[in-house]
Every structure is written in structure tokens, then in C-alpha cells.
Amino acid sequence: MRTLEQTTQEVLTLAARHFNVPEGSLSPADDFFKKLGINSLQALELLTRLENHFAIELPDYEVQGVSDFRTLAERIQSRL
Amino acid sequence: MLDLTAYDSLGAALRDASARFAGEVCLIEADRDKEKERLTYLDFQQRAHPLARGLQDSGFAADHRASIIMTNQSKWLISAYAIFFRGGVLVPLDYKLTPAEHWQLLQHSGAAVLITEYPIWRQLAADPARAASSVRTVLVTEAPPNADLHGALRWEEFRGDAEPDFVPRQRTDTACIVYSSGTGGRPKGCMMAHECYLSQCVALTSLYPFWPGVRYLSILPTNHAVDFMVGFIGPFTCGAAVVHLRTLRPEFVREAFTRYKITYVTLVPAVLKNLQKGLQERFAALPPAKRAILNAMIALNKLLTRGRPRLWISRRLLPQVHAAFGGQLLAIVVGGAFSEPQNLQFFYDLGIPVANGYGLTEACTVITVNDLKPFRADTVGKPLPGVEVRIVNPDAEGIGEVAARGRTIMSGYLNEPELTAETIVDGWLMTGDFGRLDSAGHLQLFGRKKNMIVTEEGKNIYPEDIENVFAGLPVKEFCVFAANFVWPRRSMTGEQLVLIVHPDSGGPSEEDLLREINARNSRLLNYKRIHGVVFWKEDFPLTASLKIRRNVLAEQLARLERETAVNSL
Numbered sequence: 001m002r003t004l005e006q007t008t009q010e011v012l013t014l015a016a017r018h019f020n021v022p023e024g025s026l027s028p029a030d031d032f033f034k035k036l037g038i039n040s041l042q043a044l045e046l047l048t049r050l051e052n053h054f055a056i057e058l059p060d061y062e063v064q065g066v067s068d069f070r071t072l073a074e075r076i077q078s079r080l
Numbered sequence: 081m082l083d084l085t086a087y088d089s090l091g092a093a094l095r096d097a098s099a100r101f102a103g104e105v106c107l108i109e110a111d112r113d114k115e116k117e118r119l120t121y122l123d124f125q126q127r128a129h130p131l132a133r134g135l136q137d138s139g140f141a142a143d144h145r146a147s148i149i150m151t152n153q154s155k156w157l158i159s160a161y162a163i164f165f166r167g168g169v170l171v172p173l174d175y176k177l178t179p180a181e182h183w184q185l186l187q188h189s190g191a192a193v194l195i196t197e198y199p200i201w202r203q204l205a206a207d208p209a210r211a212a213s214s215v216r217t218v219l220v221t222e223a224p225p226n227a228d229l230h231g232a233l234r235w236e237e238f239r240g241d242a243e244p245d246f247v248p249r250q251r252t253d254t255a256c257i258v259y260s261s262g263t264g265g266r267p268k269g270c271m272m273a274h275e276c277y278l279s280q281c282v283a284l285t286s287l288y289p290f291w292p293g294v295r296y297l298s299i300l301p302t303n304h305a306v307d308f309m310v311g312f313i314g315p316f317t318c319g320a321a322v323v324h325l326r327t328l329r330p331e332f333v334r335e336a337f338t339r340y341k342i343t344y345v346t347l348v349p350a351v352l353k354n355l356q357k358g359l360q361e362r363f364a365a366l367p368p369a370k371r372a373i374l375n376a377m378i379a380l381n382k383l384l385t386r387g388r389p390r391l392w393i394s395r396r397l398l399p400q401v402h403a404a405f406g407g408q409l410l411a412i413v414v415g416g417a418f419s420e421p422q423n424l425q426f427f428y429d430l431g432i433p434v435a436n437g438y439g440l441t442e443a444c445t446v447i448t449v450n451d452l453k454p455f456r457a458d459t460v461g462k463p464l465p466g467v468e469v470r471i472v473n474p475d476a477e478g479i480g481e482v483a484a485r486g487r488t489i490m491s492g493y494l495n496e497p498e499l500t501a502e503t504i505v506d507g508w509l510m511t512g513d514f515g516r517l518d519s520a521g522h523l524q525l526f527g528r529k530k531n532m533i534v535t536e537e538g539k540n541i542y543p544e545d546i547e548n549v550f551a552g553l554p555v556k557e558f559c560v561f562a563a564n565f566v567w568p569r570r571s572m573t574g575e576q577l578v579l580i581v582h583p584d585s586g587g588p589s590e591e592d593l594l595r596e597i598n599a600r601n602s603r604l605l606n607y608k609r610i611h612g613v614v615f616w617k618e619d620f621p622l623t624a625s626l627k628i629r630r631n632v633l634a635e636q637l638a639r640l641e642r643e644t645a646v647n648s649l
Contacts, residue, residue, distance in 0.1 A: 033605055034604070034605065044327075044328065044329050047329075048329060057112070059326060059327065060329070061326060062199050063199075064151060064175060064200060065175075065176075065199070065200060
């Protein structure tokens with residue numbers, strides 16, 4: 001079982017890869033919309049990728065209003 | 081459909097529709113590939129009446145206000161039905177706002193009841209602004225069994241056993257308070273009477289009819305005036321069905337068209353554009369021979385549908401394209417912002433009519449719409465039956481401010497008599513948009529008179545609402561404008577915001593300022609960002625109370641050349 005720290009780190013790494021930014025340039029408190037300059041459709045793409053990686057299903061409404069990596073990782077952690 | 085001219089309120093119309101179409105399917109709710117709900121009108125009524133009774137038992141009565149903050153799902157519509165049944169005023173809010181924004185609008189609207197979803201409530205409950213709220217009852221849907229509800233009640237358990245008492249309303253009573261603008265400045269709560277919706281529904285369904293068996297795919301948030309009308313009131317008063325998806329991921333949206341044989345859907349221009357791009361890529365990837373056949377079929381379809389849509393022909397000529405949309409699609413409604421003509425034409429040429437129109441929340445959603453007789457991508461259509469449109473102070477080319485009058489216009493902005501008097505002049509809604517009526521009676525738009533932009537995703541951005549992110553900038557003064565407000569361009573698309581900066585003598589260099597502005601700009605959501613900066617060396621004109629006289633400043637700035645004055649970011 002992953003710890004929340006591990007989950008958060010994996011989320012950051014996957015997001016960096018998905019949006020082609022240097023790994024290590026993202027931190028848990030970052031607002032992913034602002035930091036990556038993405039729109040809600042692009043955020044949904046990232047969610048699909050995270051779901052495949054963690055083998056979970058994360059409903060859109062469950063992450064409604066979530067905009068930082070840490071909270072996103074918490075929501076994923078609660079479903080692992 | 082019901083004869084809505086015989087009804088005084090949405091509550092009465094929805095009540096009678098649920099009895100008349102009792103056995104028809106009214107709602108389908110799917111989450112990814114799983115169907116979660118399929119309700120007939122009778123099922124719907126049986127879910128809504130206990131909620132209405134619960135509201136009644138809690139003291140909810142005529143004219144009380146209840147807000148819904150939910151994603152598109154069956155409980156949104158069930159809750160709205162119950163509120164109208166009890167004579168209440170519905171305050172639909174955008175679920176994408178922040179908790180602080182939600183509390184501000186809840187307070188402004190005077191909502192006593194809030195109906196929301198557990199994930200949204202979790203964030204709302206934790207926000208300090210809750211302390212000052214006048215909301216007495218909070219109902220939360222789908223809360224996990226052991227969740228801390230922070231004083232809220234479970235929607236699923238909030239029910240009364242007896243039949244609820246129906247509360248009649250007059251046509252002129254307020255049915256909804258709909259917020260048409262951002263929250264940074266003055267919230268604009270449009271007070272929409274029952275009459276607005278009943279009249280608009282009659283007019284719209286005369287052009288784009290619904291009937292039992294029609295399936296409307298509801299993607300645009302239901303708090304939005306367009307989806308509220310075509311994704312709730314329209315289908316429900318005609319016995320049609322609404323399909324809700326709990327996910328908006330493109331792969332599942334695509335699948336929904338074929339699985340549920342969708343008849344109508346509303347999309348924002350940004351999504352329509354993406355859809356076009358995807359189709360064009362697929363066409364380009366076809367082997368040359370197949371591509372040549374496709375192009376020939378499209379050309380033939382164009383020829384045969386020049387005067388009006390002929391769906392049965394289009395579906396035969398281009399079967400695969402139509403199959404991808406489920407084979408039953410009658411039209412795509414495009415709403416929330418303006419579409420580029422080539423984007424609309426692309427779909428029409430494939431035999432998929434696009435109901436392009438023009439409207440404002442203040443006008444209950446639609447003022448003009450394309451009637452497809454014939455389809456024209458270069459206009460926003462003709463005034464809806466019952467709506468008068470005139471051009472105020474037209475110039476030599478006939479272009480002036482668009483004004484609209486009719487039963488669908490709001491009664492005013494909540495608690496804002498001055499703003500209302502500026503917006504509704506002698507019974508005419510001044511839209512703040514420039515337009516011209518052509519000889520066929522079609523409206524063409526030529527940019528905005530008002531200082532605002534609308535993004536392709538349908539977001540209205542008021543410059544004043546984003547200025548606070550630049551507060552404390554080491555300059556003498558600054559303000560944000562819609563570039564087209566200063567330098568009018570006859571276009572409703574590709575709009576941008578610019579920051580006007582009056583540097584302090586002895587302050588940071590322009591280079592340093594640009595760096596600081598860039599850093600602050602990145603704190604804004606991408607669709608709210610400014611695109612350029614103008615360095616302006618004179619004092620801003622101010623009012624006696626030291627507010628910027630924006631119109632005067634805009635006139636002064638207009639003397640500059642846009643291209644040379646604006647430093648792009």
C-alpha cells in the first residue's frame with residue numbers, strides 16, 4: 001500500500017510527463033490549472049491517465065473544485 | 081406538448097407534464113458505461129413529491145429562495161421541480177465557482193435553502209464565509225454513510241410522507257434568480273418571471289420541437305440559461321427525455337451519442353471546434369480513394385441541402401459520419417459564446433444542422449436563432465417569435481446597439497435598481513452588443529459596446545473582476561480593459577483583455593514591470609488571463625469619488641494604434 005507521500009509524488013511525476021514539463025518543477029501545493037495553464041478538458045485527460053496508473057475510478061464530481069495536486073492525491077489515496 | 085399559454089407557473093406546467101406523460105422516460109443518468117437511473121415521468125414525480133413535502137414541512141413557502149449547486153444529474157431536476165411545486169424561487173449557481181464565490185452569491189440572493197452534492201458541500205462547509213450565511217437548510221446528495229455532514233441533512237432522507245400542497249404563482253412572479261456575471265464586482269442577479277420561461281419555451285419549441293422519444297444530451301451545466309431551457313423546461317413540458325452523464329470525458333460523451341441515440345445536444349463553441357478538428361483528422365487519415373469519395377458526398381450533400389436540411393438524404397450520403405453521432409441527431413445547439421461561421425458551416429455541410437443563435441441571460445437565453453430556412457452561418461438568425469429586435473442609433477452601415485423587447489426579458493437585477501434602469505430602457509433590453517439586421521431579417525453581430533469578453537468556453541469575463549490580482553503592483557495606477565472595447569473590431573470571437581499601466585516616475589523599469597505582471601497573470605485561471613500591457617504616461621481621468629472614468633480613458637487610449645501600443649505577454 002502506498003503512503004500519501006508516495007501517491008503525491010507519483011501524481012506529480014505523471015502530470016509532469018503528461019504535460020511535458022520538467023519533472024521536479026511541480027510541487028504538491030501547486031494549482032494545476034494555473035501552473036500548467038490547462039483547461040478543464042485537459043485536466044480530465046490527466047485524470048484518465050491517473051486512473052489507469054492507479055487502477056481506480058475517480059468520478060468527475062468527486063474531484064469537482066479540486067485544483068491542487070495534494071488534494072487530488074488525497075482523493076486518489078482514499079480510493080486505493 | 082402542453083399548451084403553455086394556459087399555465088401561470090413552471091410549477092403547474094411541470095406538475096401537469098409529469099401526469100400527462102407518466103409512462104414516458106424523462107431522465108437517463110449514466111456514469112461512464114454504467115446506466116445509474118432511468119426514470120419515467122411518474123417515477124420522477126414520485127421522487128420529487130416527498131422532497132416537496134419535506135420542504136413544506138420545514139416551512140418553505142411561496143417566494144422563498146432555494147439554491148441548487150450541483151453537477152448535471154437527476155437530483156438537480158427533481159430538486160428544481162420540488163422548489164417550483166412549493167412556489168419557491170430557484171437560484172441556480174455555477175458549481176465551478178469557488179466556495180467564497182458561492183457564499184457571496186448565496187448571501188446576495190437571500191437563499192434560505194441550499195441543495196448541493198457532498199463533494200461540493202465538503203468544500204463549502206470548510207470555507208469561513210459560511211459563518212455569515214443566511215442559508216438555514218442544507219441538503220446534501222450522495223454523502224457517504226459515515227460522513228460528517230457539518231450541519232447539513234441528507235437529501236435522500238429529507239422527505240415528507242403526506243402529499244405536498246401545490247403553491248400557485250402568477251406569471252409575473254419571479255421563478256428564478258440567475259447570475260449573469262462574475263462575482264468580483266457587483267453580482268448581477270437576473271430576476272426571471274415564470275412568464276419569461278413559459279413564453280420562451282413556446283417560441284423555441286415551435287422551431288426546434290421536442291416530443292416523447294426525443295433525447296436531449298445535457299452537457300452544458302444546467303444552471304446555465306441555455307441548458308435550463310433546452311435541457312429541462314423544453315423537454316419536460318413536451319414529454320421528452322434528458323440524458324445526464326456524470327462524466328464529461330470525451331470518450332464517454334462520444335459513446336453516449338450512439339448508445340442513447342441522441343436527438344439534440346448543446347455544445348459550447350470550444351467543444352464544437354474540437355469536434356471539428358477530430359473529424360478533420362479522421363478524414364485526413366483516410367486512404368486517398370476513400371477521401372475522394374467522402375469529399376464528393378459532402379459536395380453532393382451541400383448541393384442538396386442548400387435550401388433546407390434534408391436529414392434523410394444526408395444520413396444516406398454520409399452514413400458513417402451520422403452513425404458516429406448515433407444516427408438520430410436532429411441538430412447541435414451551440415450556446416454560451418459565439419462560433420466562427422466556418423465552424424458552423426463544416427457541420428452543416430456534413431448534414432448536421434447547427435442551431436446557432438444569440439442571447440443573454442437577461443433575455444432568458446435566446447433573442448435570435450437560426451431557423452434553418454435556409455441555414456446561414458454568417459448570422460445569428462432571426463428574432464425568436466414574440467421577441468422584437470431593433471438597432472439603436474444605427475450608423476451609415478446600419479450598425480448600432482442591439483435592443484430587445486418581449487415577454488422573455490428579465491424584470492430586473494436583484495437589489496440593483498440603477499443597474500436595471502441602465503439596462504432596460506423604456507422596456508427595451510440594451511444588450512451592449514453591436515449588430516445590424518439584414519434585408520432577410522437576420523441579425524449580424526459586430527462586436528461589443530460593453531467592456532467585457534466571452535471566451536470560447538462560454539465564460540463571461542468582466543475586466544473589473546480580475547483587477548484585484550494586480551493590486552499592489554508598483555505603479556501609479558492601472559486598470560483592465562477588453563481590447564475590443566478600446567479598439568473596436570467587428571468580431572465577437574478571439575477577444576482579449578489588456579492591462580493599462582501608468583508607471584510611477586522613479587518606479588521599476590518597464591521590463592521589470594512586465595516580469596511582475598507576467599508572474600501575477602499566471603495566478604489567474606488561463607481563460608481569465610490578460611494578453612497584453614499598455615504603458616500609459618498620463619493620469620487616468622477620475623470621478624469625484626476617485627473612481628476611474630473608464631469610458632473617457634478608453635477614448636483616450638483609442639487614439640493609440642492597438643498593434644504598437646499593446647506589449648504582448
